[in-house]
Amino acid sequence: MTFMDAMITPPVRRRGRPPKNPEGRLETRELLLRAGVAALTEKGFAATGLDDILGRVGVPKGSFYHYFDSKETFGAALIERYGAYFAGKLARHFDNTALPPLARLHAFIDDAKAGMARYAYQRGCLIGNLGQEMGALPESYRAQLGEVFADWQGRVAQCLEAARAAGEIAADADCRRLAAFFWIGWEGAVLRAKLEHSPLALDIFTEVFFAGLPRR
Amino acid sequence: MTFMDAMITPPVRRRGRPPKNPEGRLETRELLLRAGVAALTEKGFAATGLDDILGRVGVPKGSFYHYFDSKETFGAALIERYGAYFAGKLARHFDNTALPPLARLHAFIDDAKAGMARYAYQRGCLIGNLGQEMGALPESYRAQLGEVFADWQGRVAQCLEAARAAGEIAADADCRRLAAFFWIGWEGAVLRAKLEHSPLALDIFTEVFFAGLPRR
DNA sequence: ATTTATTTAGACGATCGGTCTAATATGACC
DNA sequence: GGTCATATTAGACCGATCGTCTAAATAAAT
Numbered sequence: 201m202t203f204m205d206a207m208i209t210p211p212v213r214r215r216g217r218p219p220k221n222p223e224g225r226l227e228t229r230e231l232l233l234r235a236g237v238a239a240l241t242e243k244g245f246a247a248t249g250l251d252d253i254l255g256r257v258g259v260p261k262g263s264f265y266h267y268f269d270s271k272e273t274f275g276a277a278l279i280e281r282y283g284a285y286f287a288g289k290l291a292r293h294f295d296n297t298a299l300p301p302l303a304r305l306h307a308f309i310d311d312a313k314a315g316m317a318r319y320a321y322q323r324g325c326l327i328g329n330l331g332q333e334m335g336a337l338p339e340s341y342r343a344q345l346g347e348v349f350a351d352w353q354g355r356v357a358q359c360l361e362a363a364r365a366a367g368e369i370a371a372d373a374d375c376r377r378l379a380a381f382f383w384i385g386w387e388g389a390v391l392r393a394k395l396e397h398s399p400l401a402l403d404i405f406t407e408v409f410f411a412g413l414p415r416r
Numbered sequence: 417m418t419f420m421d422a423m424i425t426p427p428v429r430r431r432g433r434p435p436k437n438p439e440g441r442l443e444t445r446e447l448l449l450r451a452g453v454a455a456l457t458e459k460g461f462a463a464t465g466l467d468d469i470l471g472r473v474g475v476p477k478g479s480f481y482h483y484f485d486s487k488e489t490f491g492a493a494l495i496e497r498y499g500a501y502f503a504g505k506l507a508r509h510f511d512n513t514a515l516p517p518l519a520r521l522h523a524f525i526d527d528a529k530a531g532m533a534r535y536a537y538q539r540g541c542l543i544g545n546l547g548q549e550m551g552a553l554p555e556s557y558r559a560q561l562g563e564v565f566a567d568w569q570g571r572v573a574q575c576l577e578a579a580r581a582a583g584e585i586a587a588d589a590d591c592r593r594l595a596a597f598f599w600i601g602w603e604g605a606v607l608r609a610k611l612e613h614s615p616l617a618l619d620i621f622t623e624v625f626f627a628g629l630p631r632r
Numbered sequence: 633a634t635t636t637a638t639t640t641a642g643a644c645g646a647t648c649g650g651t652c653t654a655a656t657a658t659g660a661c662c
Numbered sequence: 663g664g665t666c667a668t669a670t671t672a673g674a675c676c677g678a679t680c681g682t683c684t685a686a687a688t689a690a691a692t
Contacts, residue, residue: 243549244549246460246462247552260670260671260672261650261673265651265652267670328604332548332549332610334611335459335460335539336459336463346612378624384604384605384608384617386604388600391604391607392547392599392600394551395547395562401600404596404600405597405600413628465679476639477641479639479641634691635690635692636691636692638689638690639686640685641686642684642685643683644681645682647680649678650678651674651675651676653675657668658670659669661664
């Protein structure tokens, strides 16, 4: 169960200051964030009402505004969390020196692909979704989304540099550019996969991307 | 001036059946479609209110529902029109036998890029935008969007086949797959270009795409 | 002159995001 | 163990905006 999964069992929700024991009990704030990621990756920011999110986890509106100042603040928290989640995923795969560099990238891709399959290709990438919606979003999101892409891209670039050092790709390969290309295309592939409820676009992108890497 | 440009001069708009002379006068329905494309490529479907569109061209709400049954019908008309517009653009470039096949594709890309530049990279692709939003859109759009992609992809595949026949790409290149890859990546690039208000993503995608094509 | 076709004006109910106050529960302190 | 402070939920409420619909107005057709 990843952080994106909304809890099924509704925790006993009582008025008043909660008991000290945080045993097992998922906090309300955490539930809201999970439900938010689920809703926004499916339907986007504008199409998702607060009541949507609240309804998924049985949290009343009053609680929402206790934990977040506004929908805008909430969205910013979601971007932050989603960015960090995938940064961790990237780091985990890229640090796996048991695999050669390109295989590490492939492993990340398989992981991400499995993530989409888990939700029957009905959820896309939060960052890509919000990017597409920027025209109607708080302007502050633009920089935040850019930073997430820069971070993800930097990690892929490092992995590609390792591949270059290992002789898996050409010695004169522009790894930063290739990493940018990867994320540009990957987001496009996620978009299509979600549209078609199918992994086909992910597979095509992956195969052609690797085939097109400069080998020497 | 392309069909996406909304008319500035507000035509005299009076109640009642209009005079017969259709001289020069852009029809209300046409104005609505243009404004719709502009609004939806900027902000998406969910975030665009009817009042947004109506306000851009000074058409009252009552007129909208005279020409279209609903926002859903309107959206379908926009997809149809946008799909056909780019199909025409593709056909025009790909039929230009004065250029070798790959140069024709490049010419289309330059054309599309110029289209984004014209609006300061604030408008994306209607088809990509709606694809991303599908989770909250009328289900009927899914097939319609898929058909548009299939059409565009088929045209690019034909162009690539011409390139293969001309020896510009490898004889065993899978043109249909490459065409799918192109559109997957191009939509991703448009998304990023819009997010960053910059042509950088378009340029990176274009360059790496051509560099990665199988040459022999 | 009357009817019919076409278009606009604006009222309408539902819902939205966001705010607010009251109610309720525990923790901390004496 | 009584009191106050802190934390959380309940849900009414507001102005704005959503998409829809009906009635009014005007020209064409007869």
